[in-house]
Amino acid sequence: MNKGEISPKNEVQHDGQTLEINVGPQHPSTHGVFRMNMVLDGETVVSLKPVMGYLHRNHEQIAENMSYAASMPYTDRLDYFNSMSNNFGWSLAVEKLAAIEVPERAQYIRVIMAELTRIVNHVSVIGFLLNDLGAFFTPVLYAFREREKILDLFEEVSGARMMCNYFRFGGIKYDVPQSVLERIREIVDKFPKFLDEFETLLTKNEILCMRCQNVGVLPAELAVNASITGPMLRASGVNYDIRKVDKYSIYDRFNFKVPLGKKGDVYDRYYVRVLEIRESLKILDQALKEIKPGEIMNKKMVPFLKSPRNFKPPVGEAYGRVEAPKGELGFYVVSDGTPQPWRYHVRAPSFINLTILEDLCLGHKLADAIVILGSVDIVLGEVDH
Amino acid sequence: MKTEEIKALIEKALPGVKLKLVRESLLVENAADLPRVAKCLKEDPALKFDYLSSVTGADYLTYLESVYHLYSMEKKAGSIVLRARTDRANPRLPSLVPIYRGAEYQEREAYDLYGIVYENHPDMRRIFMWDSFEGWPMRKDYEQEDSETLEAADVEWLEKRGVKVSDADRAKAEELRKTGKRAVAQKPTGSPEA
Numbered sequence: 172m173n174k175g176e177i178s179p180k181n182e183v184q185h186d187g188q189t190l191e192i193n194v195g196p197q198h199p200s201t202h203g204v205f206r207m208n209m210v211l212d213g214e215t216v217v218s219l220k221p222v223m224g225y226l227h228r229n230h231e232q233i234a235e236n237m238s239y240a241a242s243m244p245y246t247d248r249l250d251y252f253n254s255m256s257n258n259f260g261w262s263l264a265v266e267k268l269a270a271i272e273v274p275e276r277a278q279y280i281r282v283i284m285a286e287l288t289r290i291v292n293h294v295s296v297i298g299f300l301l302n303d304l305g306a307f308f309t310p311v312l313y314a315f316r317e318r319e320k321i322l323d324l325f326e327e328v329s330g331a332r333m334m335c336n337y338f339r340f341g342g343i344k345y346d347v348p349q350s351v352l353e354r355i356r357e358i359v360d361k362f363p364k365f366l367d368e369f370e371t372l373l374t375k376n377e378i379l380c381m382r383c384q385n386v387g388v389l390p391a392e393l394a395v396n397a398s399i400t401g402p403m404l405r406a407s408g409v410n411y412d413i414r415k416v417d418k419y420s421i422y423d424r425f426n427f428k429v430p431l432g433k434k435g436d437v438y439d440r441y442y443v444r445v446l447e448i449r450e451s452l453k454i455l456d457q458a459l460k461e462i463k464p465g466e467i468m469n470k471k472m473v474p475f476l477k478s479p480r481n482f483k484p485p486v487g488e489a490y491g492r493v494e495a496p497k498g499e500l501g502f503y504v505v506s507d508g509t510p511q512p513w514r515y516h517v518r519a520p521s522f523i524n525l526t527i528l529e530d531l532c533l534g535h536k537l538a539d540a541i542v543i544l545g546s547v548d549i550v551l552g553e554v555d556h
Numbered sequence: 557m558k559t560e561e562i563k564a565l566i567e568k569a570l571p572g573v574k575l576k577l578v579r580e581s582l583l584v585e586n587a588a589d590l591p592r593v594a595k596c597l598k599e600d601p602a603l604k605f606d607y608l609s610s611v612t613g614a615d616y617l618t619y620l621e622s623v624y625h626l627y628s629m630e631k632k633a634g635s636i637v638l639r640a641r642t643d644r645a646n647p648r649l650p651s652l653v654p655i656y657r658g659a660e661y662q663e664r665e666a667y668d669l670y671g672i673v674y675e676n677h678p679d680m681r682r683i684f685m686w687d688s689f690e691g692w693p694m695r696k697d698y699e700q701e702d703s704e705t706l707e708a709a710d711v712e713w714l715e716k717r718g719v720k721v722s723d724a725d726r727a728k729a730e731e732l733r734k735t736g737k738r739a740v741a742q743k744p745t746g747s748p749e750a
């Protein structure tokens with residue numbers, strides 16, 4: 172059996188000038204049980220090794236031992252901030268595998284839920300980033316006030332605030348009543364006002380600008396080569412949004428822009444997220460105008476709601492990917508014709524986005540490394556899967 | 557561009573490389589050619605697959621496989637799926653990190669869960685499990701230890717620290733020791749309702 176082959180890269184040479192410290196796993200600024208093994212020269216980062224796996228539960232093996240539908244609530248626990256997007260990715264992969272069509276109303280509701288999730292994620296991430304900058308809990312509580320309104324909606328449609336388990340193969344679990352659509356409309360109408368207020372507080376704030384501009388610069392070429400996705404990639408100026416590229420679900424019907432950054436520093440990552448919220452609001456506005464009454468489940472798939480183990484996709488494989496708030500969330504699934512998937516793999520965006528964490532932090536101060544990690548936007552449920 | 561066209565293009569550019577179509581994807585028959593194929597896919601002006609989306613392993617009982625999903629960010633096109641196979645006893649594949657930095661953590665993950673050693677990887681260590689962990693958890697024949705049942709070593713460890721072990725537990729541990737078996741958890745088969 173092969174033992175772990177330790178390469179010389181991990182052995183740090185101490186010459187008496189440097190200090191090796193561990194940030195985490197129990198540290199408020201690591202956003203969960205994540206550890207950064209850092210070597211500092213004074214306060215400057217000389218080396219940084221991310222250590223993960225504290226929350227590892229072999230998500231993939233759990234899914235390979237149960238039916239396709241039973242994995243749906245487990246995907247909620249990947250990126251527990253954005254359960255709706257995770258559901259979206261998993262249902263898309265299985266629908267691709269078994270060639271299942273989704274009725275129009277369900278598509279609209281899916282898009283509405285996914286975009287609300289994006290707003291929830293981005294607004295909280297900005298809050299947490301400010302936490303890391305030292306603006307302790309004022310921005311994050313403003314953000315959470317708005318987030319809570321959207322979570323209330325999720326609770327009303329799915330029964331749970333965060334672990335929604337709302338999507339089904341070929342549709343969604345419950346229809347959205349008109350009263351909820353009206354409340355979504357109310358939120359969409361009021362949100363820009365909140366966002367303007369939030370921005371007045373932050374965007375031109377001198378402390379935020381000084382701490383974030385030119386910190387953790389990610390060049391576009393490295394970003395592409397290191398498979399970075401999501402707002403992080405777009406902050407580096409690469410125009411790649413899977414909603415535009417793959418046009419999955421019904422994203423080709425909406426008119427929206429892909430905001431891009433110029434430099435790829437922490438500030439750009441912050442500002443791209445603000446702009447993405449505004450674009451999401453545009454999509455929501457159009458979706459709420461266009462949504463019509465109709466079916467919410469593919470009729471062929473309705474019997475499998477009560478007997479999921481009778482659902483046996485044909486032998487084959489599929490890779491379904493969505494633009495989750497943190498980046499490209501992909502599900503690779505191989506079917507052998509039994510009720511359980513033979514192979515189930517999650518391409519977790521925040522795990523892969525950590526690849527270049529060391530490159531971003533080298534040469535910066537310890538306090539900046541914390542901010543850079545905050546701007547990467549990780550959730551440990553997804554990193555460790 | 558269709559997979560067949562890409563296959564023809566690579567075979568023309570790299571004579572001697574054997575490719576086979578498997579489920580709409582390209583199987584690189586001689587795994588040592590994998591970096592050459594990937595480089596060609598990345599640099600050929602007609603293809604420009606500059607973005608390696610996903611790398612993962614898979615266990616097919618007689619062999620292990622590594623699957624690569626590539627897209628082109630420049631051309632906004634895709635995808636092409638590459639596979640390479642290796643034997644289970646000594647699984648070794650060339651690493652794609654020199655070409656795609658994005659493979660770094662994903663190859664470590666595949667090594668951690670399947671035991672596929674990616675040669676030429678700058679930092680081939682386990683990523684989720686601890687370094688002293690033995691076994692490859694995602695392989696189909698992996699037997700998980702039953703954490704509820706005490707083994708002889710556990711009984712000894714506990715008693716050394718003054719913890720009382722019930723007679724039933726001790727008898728069971730002794731029985732396991734005699735038969736030379738380890739306490740193995742039953743594999744979940746999935747309940748009929750699940």
